[in-house]
Amino acid sequence: MTVALWIVPALPLAGFLLCLLLGTRLGKGFVSAAGVGSIGIATLAAWSRLLPYFRDGGGAVVERIAPWITAGNFSVDVSFRLDPLSALMVSFVTFVGFLIHLYSVGYMKHDETDAGYARYFAYMNLFMFSMLTLVLANNFVLMFVGWEGVGLCSYLLIGYYYEREYAAAAGRKAFVVNRIGDFGFLLGMFGVFSLFGTLDFGDVFSRAAANPGRFAPGLTVVCLLLFLGAMGKSAQVPLHVWLPDAMAGPTPVSALIHAATMVTAGVYMVTRCNALFRLAPEAMAVVAVIGGVTAIFAAVIALAQNDIKKVLAYSTVSQLGYMFLACGVGAYVAGMFHVLTHAFFKACLFLGSGAVIHALGGEQDMRRMGGLAPKLPVTYRTFLVATLALAGIPPLAGFFSKDAILTGVFAANRPILFAVGLFTAGLTAFYMFRLVSLTFSGRFRGSAEVGAHVHEAPTTMTLPLVVLAFLSAVGGFLGLPEVFGESANRVAAFLAPVFPPIFLPGHEVARHAVSPAKEWILMGVSVTVAAAGLLLAWDWYAKKAGRPAERLAASFPRLYALIADKFRIDELYDVLFVRPFSWLARVLWKVVDVLVIDGFLNAGAFVVELVGDALRFLQTGNVRNYALTFLLGIVALLLIVLAG
Amino acid sequence: MTPRLVFDVAAGLAILFACVMVVHRHPVKSVLALVVSFFALAVTYVLLAAPLIAAVQVIVYAGAILVLFLFVLMLLNVPEEVRQTPDRPIHQALSAGAIVAFAAALLASLRAYGATRAAPSAELPPGDLAPVARLLFSDHFLSFEALSILLLAALVGSFVLARREESP
């Protein structure tokens, strides 16, 4: 039996409605069953469809549910699309989503009231619905619905602890920054429609591929606008500021939304539109540069952060930069592959950090951690595996995906970007091992009281950790480099249909751009760099308890302060945008609203009052007076009629 | 007795008792005068080939509405209107003037338009009910149903209005 595609997003939607409407009344047991169960069933449903698809491969399957908007020659359907790209996304979105929901049961159980618990799972289910809609959409409009849906859920879940001022502010910030990106996406969508006359993915891409010369000129702008949307969603410089703050939400939220799935929607969208981007080399260049800058910029900031989740957040930003770097140089497969592996290990890292925070009763500052390895054995081991994967140590997943990206950049003949990527790889290894060292090795630096209560997380939390760690370890074998054989890169082979051949001079998809020898050398270099960063961090923080770093920071105090303050981007925005707007708003309020608008109203009211004061003497309350007046009016009318 | 004569007598009675109704200071007597007036009107309706309306006039107006008036008057035990020292003389004078003006205007317009605008017609067959009923339940069916809802609303409304407020 084939499961219809719409079932997959519909199940989380049902879970959302159940949790929302009945959750508070029926209690946590019901919410757990409905919230996690719906995702579980959706995962099963999706995989029952995906397994044959992975086995047999195949082209795009479009399932049309209903016409949605029809106006003139503009028509939009509610229709879902299953092709290798969406299949890949759905496979890990459902699966990782399910694991994180499972983890949430253990993580949220003791913290929240019934109402809060129901709210949490309702939002999470709504998020899953939106994300799956985004991924499975067959046109830009439906994708935008999912796009906005995930943005909304992100906002709601960041502000989940809305009673805390900073959480509410972080949610607001995420929303506002995302709006900038969404604005770009909308404009890009309009551009696509004006260029192609349709918003259906299949039609747009086939038209673009069939007649590249005709559309190429306008596409640069359209692609840049679309990429603006992707920048907002995927936290690329300079719209990256919301993601670190988003850590104010519960940790499973950070893992699911702000690491594994939602933030990669931008990469997914750019990859989905590769047929357009490949026709706009200037836009591609911008994507690559923004990606590279974001990668190194965020990695540098991550070096100096002390909050465990902030480090991971900047790491996420940095890795997203990698993905865009890949897309920008045309290595879409590598980018998507990194999306996949990143989902595994970053989710694992976030969930691991959640376990640590959980164990320490809410403590997030690494300066008050340390020596947790023996107390949290499962968490420590899984965390270590995920860290090694992220750092790019073979044969773990991160190594292969990152190597694919670097190879792609190298092949695209972008030496500066390659250097940036390589250096970032080293930084990544460094800050991740700094994190591991500070957290798990050495001695415990927190208060004795907290230390006494440290305990391993419950099974619902450790099970997802183990599964994700396992996937982080072996996930890389799905996309072995080409040196291992022509068909070793299963991901590339599987995704091939998504990249339609475009016959335009200078735009052929490059294959075998790098010789096997060069490829081996590149691997060696990247492993060396990663290992160097790793060992340095190990040496500084595990063995010497961070003293070299302190010395280094002391010798460049201003630079260190700048990095620790995240290059003061927030402050810059505050001066550039927030304050002028706030000032303008005050002017509008005090002057325009109070004086002009209210003034008009008050003047009108004053006149009415005056007139009313004068006329009220006519209202005697005596019905006979009214009747008499009435009659006099009629007599007058009759006379007019008779005279006329 | 020709119909013409009957009409004149009935209309004359209607007008006469209408005058009595207005002039009489006791409300109960007023109601009774109005009953007679309406009864006479019913007779004119019969002569105008509308026997159904005549019957409805008697049943509803004389039999129900005016009984209701009587009922309320008896319930409230409304006293005779006492003639106070001139009751707002300006109002009375103005009213009288306006009424006279209105009557004159009415008469004038009657002369100008009334009689001439009606199409002359032959003898009307004695009113049969079936065509009226058919019209009522086909063309005016919706209004008829709306009317039933109005009556229900009036029933509920009057009940609510007249209910004695329960003492707290």
Next chain:
Amino acid sequence: MTANGIPIGDVLLASGALFVIGLAGALLRRNAISIFLAIELMMNAANLAVLGYAAALHSLEGQIVVFFVIAIAAAEAAVGLAIFVALFRHTETIDVNQINLLKW
């Protein structure tokens, strides 16, 4: 001429007379119920005119109209009298000169 040899002008005259009488009652009486009665009379005067025209024009629609007017008068009387009962309970009078609560 209308049915049974009765001239339409006579019908209208009778109707007009009744209407003016009703008008006088409505304007000059002080008892709320008497005013109400006068209004009923005015309504009947209108009915008479309508029936007169209906007979003259051979139209049954006139009878329908009057039928509806009578039914609505019934509803109006029920509600109006209920209001008077409530009012009388409250103010102990139905002299409209003394019922002038609805003023500024």
Next chain:
Amino acid sequence: MSASDVGMLALRVLAPVLVILIVLPMLQWVERRGAGLIQDRPGPNRVGPFGLLQPLADVVKFFMKEDLIPSHADRFLYVLAPGLATFAALTTFAVIPYGATLNIRGNPVPLVGADVSIGILYLFAVTSLSVYGIVLAGWSSNNKFSLIGGIRSSAQIISYELAMTTAAAGVILAAGSFRLTDVVAMQSGSWLSLPYRGWTVVPQLLGFVVFFVSAFAETNRLPFDLPEAEAELVAGYHTEYSAMKFAMFYMAEYINVVVASALMVTLYFGGWSFPGFHPTSLGGVVLSVLIFAVKTAFFVWIFMWVRWTLPRFRYDQLMRLGWKALLPLALLNLFWVAGLVLWNAL
């Protein structure tokens, strides 16, 4: 209109009225003797054989008594009220057919006062006017018992008129006419045919029951004689009346009983008709009048029988019965009849 026509008309109208006026005193005798029978006592038996002349003696007494008018009463209305009551009761007879069609020199003469097309409407119109007699009597007496009796009566009559009219609407629906001769004609056919042409009481038993009960309330008879409930209101609206005026109320009540009975016979029991009986000759017509009289007498007797058998209702029970039981039942009956008519069963 020739003189003989006018004479015929006068005869047609006046004959039943005269008959009733003659029969009325006898009814009183029947009622009192019946009461005696039911209550196991002799009843009037002094004047004449079996007290047969008692009515006559009563009439003489009523004429001879002093006619008092209370000083605080509204004289005009006080005098008008009994006349109004009697008049309203008598005029109802004008439209009830009391016999088959007579054939005089080729001219069919239906035995009915006035065979008008709105016969039943006329009946209800006059019935609704009969309230005035009672209400005015109660009010003009200027006596609290009378007033309460009058108000009760008007409320009662208006309330039950609804149920009664709605029940009768079923008959009108079946006959397709307001004309009472049509109603009788409808019931003088076959009981076995389809559409059914027998007495209406069979298909409309529910309607008849409602009409029957309402008739008691409309005539202010026990068990619904609240307006004159002697235990609480002395004698209700006619407390202050005496002599001939009292006699007129008394007459009005009996006329109403007869009219109600005649109406029930006409609407539900085939009027003057009888299954298998189709009068053509003069003798047949006379027989039809007799049949009508016997049927009516039967119902008159039931009125009396009930009076001496059933206890009185309480006022709120009376109202509740009228509004909450009889009216819905009458509506139900109307739906039932409408269904029958729709499916050509009537």
